[in-house]
Amino acid sequence: MTVRPGAPQLSSAGARFAVWSPDASQLWLCLFDREDREVRLPMVRQGDGLWRIDAPGVGAGARYGLRADGPYDPNAGFWFDPDKLLLDPYATAIDRAFVYDPALAAPRGQGRDTAPLMSKGVLESPLPRLARQPPRFTPGGLIYELHVRGFTMLQPDVPEEQRGTIAALADPAVIAHLKALRVSAVELMPINAWIDERHLGPLGLTNYWGYNPVSWFAIDPRLAPGGLADLRATVTALHQAGIGVIIDMVYNHDGESDISGPTLSLRGLDARGYFRHEPDGRLINDTGTGNSIACNAPLVRALILDSLRHFVTEAGVDGFRFDLGPALGRLPDGFDPRAPLLEDMRADPVLADRVMIAEPWDIGPGGYQLGRFGEGWLEWNDRYRDDVRRFWRGDASTLGALATRLAGSSDIFREGETRSVNFLAAHDGFTLADMVAYAHRHNEANGEQNRDGHGENFSWNNGVEGPSEDAAVQLARRCDIKALLATLFCSRGTIMLTAGDEFGRSQQGNNNAYAQDNAISWVDWTGRDTDLEAHAFALAALRGSSPELHGTAQLADGDVEWLDERGHAMTVGQWEDPQRRRIALRHRSSGFAVCINGSGEECRFLLPEGEMLVPPRAVAISPPAR
Incomplete structure (x- = not known):
């Protein structure tokens, strides 16, 4: 393919737009003035599913959207509807946040023009060129x-x-x-x-x-x-x-969701190309959010x-x-x-x-x-x-x-x-903090009768579910x-x-x-x-x-030794003891040691470098003198 879509290109003469929509019968570039009055300019098909237009006099700050016409059969992956204003997938800025409205999801012929409801793309002047630098982050941090x-x-x-x-x-x-x-x-x-999921508004919630x-x-x-x-x-x-x-x-996935979701951008341009579908045309949902991007x-x-x-x-x-x-x-x-x-x-x-x-x-x-x-x-x-x-x-x-x-x-x-x-x-x-204060989820505020969220969190509450004024409970949680x-x-x-x-x-x-x-x-x-x-x-x-x-190198037996609290190498029996809660990880070259005491009693670890008293349910670290 020699032509492809991309971000709008600005020049002294105006702006050039290129949009992908192979099954559309017509695309329009829609320009909006400060009073939200719209001018529609028909785009020209240029092969391989690409539509282009040069818009003289259009420059930075201009607000725009797209409209597409063509077949309408959602069950087959066709969602063309010229009443739906669409966001250019390559728009680098928008004029306002997206707000969900049921009209954005109305079937063709049953809704109103969505331009007043849609965020518009905004043309931006290029920023000064940024000097390329290596990443500040390296693995291990x-x-x-x-x-x-x-x-x-x-x-x-x-x-x-x-x-x-x-x-x-x-x-x-x-x-x-x-x-x-x-x-x-x-x-x-x-x-x-992003946009809110359609069920959140009636609950008084937002994404x-x-x-x-x-x-x-x-x-x-x-x-x-x-x-x-x-x-x-x-x-x-x-x-x-x-x-x-x-x-x-x-x-x-994107915010257009399932077959009952809004038409905002990709769906209105080329749903069959952008989303994964079953052989019978149904949207595949590998995300739990309604659609899956191809x-x-x-x-x-x-x-x-x-x-x-x-x-x-x-x-x-x-x-x-x-x-x-x-x-x-x-x-x-x-x-x-x-x-x-x-x-x-x-x-x-x-x-x-x-x-x-x-x-x-x-x-x-x-x-x-x-x-x-x-x-x-x-x-x-x-x-x-x-x-x-x-x-x-x-x-x-x-x-x-x-x-x-x-x-x-x-x-x-x-x-x-x-x-x-x-x-x-x-x-x-x-x-x-909640991991050591709650044995169960408490998601009632989400409006889904506490059915959402993970059910198994491997959490515990130290004897009281949720907030507690008990000093012993508070101390146990802080220690954990x-x-x-x-x-x-x-x-x-x-x-x-x-x-x-x-x-x-x-x-x-x-x-x-x-x-x-x-x-x-x-x-x-x-x-x-x-x-x-x-x-x-x-x-x-x-x-x-x-x-x-x-470091990121895997720790091997030549690098470290695993010791029990007496300073001896862990035995097979100790490793397999289901109730064992104590162990020390010692780096052979430096003597750096991490002593872990998961039991309910304090423990004295006898390390080659000396003794270390570790409180119950605690970790103590013995760094070497450098």
């Missing part, structure tokens, strides 16, 4: 997952007008906190323009997380009123502080790669985390780590050195792919999360699994280098969090901490707070547990100064 809005809405040191925006992340107070934690890179939950995208280029104006320039400025400020930026991308179709691959390059070349981001990552490698016969899109990412000159992180599971066939993304990819390791939680909960026969996770999960990543992203909590699930944090910071490979877990953030037991744009989800800076925070800062400083902790 600390990734800090955060929601742009919730992380700063209650941050008292950030100017009020900036709170809840990408610009707030560049505030000196925020950067100081990140540096105290020795954060290697922040991982921003989705910042692309807070943003995992329901309409655009893969445009940043949601609620998070970046200044658009791409805001992101670039913040990335620059974080880079100057030595902190990388990773953004969470959602390519597995990521390995040639034009979709091009769109995805172009959007990734856009954020690297225009904003300087260091890498990407991919929601429901198996979608990127899914072919008709299943997941393939050498699928065309994944191979393109590895070979692309702009993307090849970027950080690539997979959430290696979805609900589609063969959807669990932990350990299979291969060279160049890091992967969220839910086995780490669950095994560490189960050990500290007190489950029997968990010591061996704990040791494997501490050493880099060689049973999963067999290449000699661990590609594990070790984490205990993420945006999806309990916070770290400290032990969990110490385990995380002493683990081999990359580690990830979710914002606020370092100082005891709670979501009141809600483990699926995707629709809670309120105090349930926002990070409470004034009520934070400063004792826990100091503990996390100390762990971060120790990890940062200890090469034993932040």
Whole structure:
């Protein structure tokens, strides 16, 4: 193919637009003035499904959309409806956030013109060329997952007008906190323009997380009123502080949902090309959200790669985390780590050195792919999360699994280098504080009768479900969090901490707070547990100064020894003892040791370098003198 769609091109003469829609009978470019009056300009088909138009006199700041006519048969994948204004898939900015309205989903001939309801694309002047630099993040560091809005809405040191925006992340107070934690890179939950799911409005809720995208280029104006320039400025400020930026991308589905969903962009242009369908024409739903993107179709691959390059070349981001990552490698016969899109990412000159992180599971066939993304990819390791939680909960026969996770999960990543992203909590699930305060989910605020969210969280409540004024319960919970944090910071490979877990953030037991744009989800800076925070800062400083902790090479018997509390090598019988709760990991070359006491009594560990008294349910670290 010699022609392809792309972002609108501006010149002194005007603007050129190119849009893909092979089955359409006609496309129009729709221009809107300040009073929202519309001018429709017919586009011209130029072969291979591409439509083009040159618009003289159209420049930066112009607002526009698309309309498409053609066959209408949703059951066969045809959704053409000239009453539906569509967002250009390559639009790099929009004039306002998307708001769901039932008219956006009305069948052809039964609805009204949707232009007044739709966000319009905005033409942007190119930013100055950005010098290319290597990523600030390297595997083995600390990734800090955060929601742009919730992380700063209650941050008292950030100017009020900036709170809840990408610009707030560049505030000196925020950067100081990140540096105290020795954060290697922040991982921003989705910042692309998104739309609410249709069931949320009647419940009085909105989509807070943003995992329901309409655009893969445009940043949601609620998070970046200044658009791409805001992101670039913040990335620059974080880079100057030595902190990388990773953004969470959602390519597995879009916000047009199932057959009853709205027509916003891809669906109205080429639903059969952009989405995966069953042989009988029904939408495939490997995501649980209504549709599945055909990521390995040639034009979709091009769109995805172009959007990734856009954020690297225009904003300087260091890498990407991919929601429901198996979608990127899914072919008709299943997941393939050498699928065309994944191979393109590895070979692309702009993307090849970027950080690539997979959430290696979805609900589609063969959807669990932990350990299979291969060279160049890091992967969220839910086995780490669950095994560490189960050990500290007190489950029997968990010591061996704990040791494997501490050493880099060689049973999963067999290449000699661990590609594990070790984490205990993420945006999806309990916070770290709730993990030790709730044995069950409490999602009533979501309006789904507490049926949503994970049912098994390997959590525990220390005797009381939820908040407690009992000092003993509070102390037990704080000790548990400290032990969990110490385990995380002493683990081999990359580690990830979710914002606020370092100082005891709670979501009141809600483990699926995707629709809670309120105090349930926002990070409470004034009520934070400063004792826990100091503990996390100390762990971060120790990890940062200890090469034993932040390498990525798998730990082998020649590197470390596993000792019991008497300083003897662990025996087979001890490894297999279902009730054993004590172990020490000692690095042979330096004597650096991590002593883990998961029992309810204090324990004296006799190490070659000396004795160490470890309180009950605690981790103690014996670094060597350097």
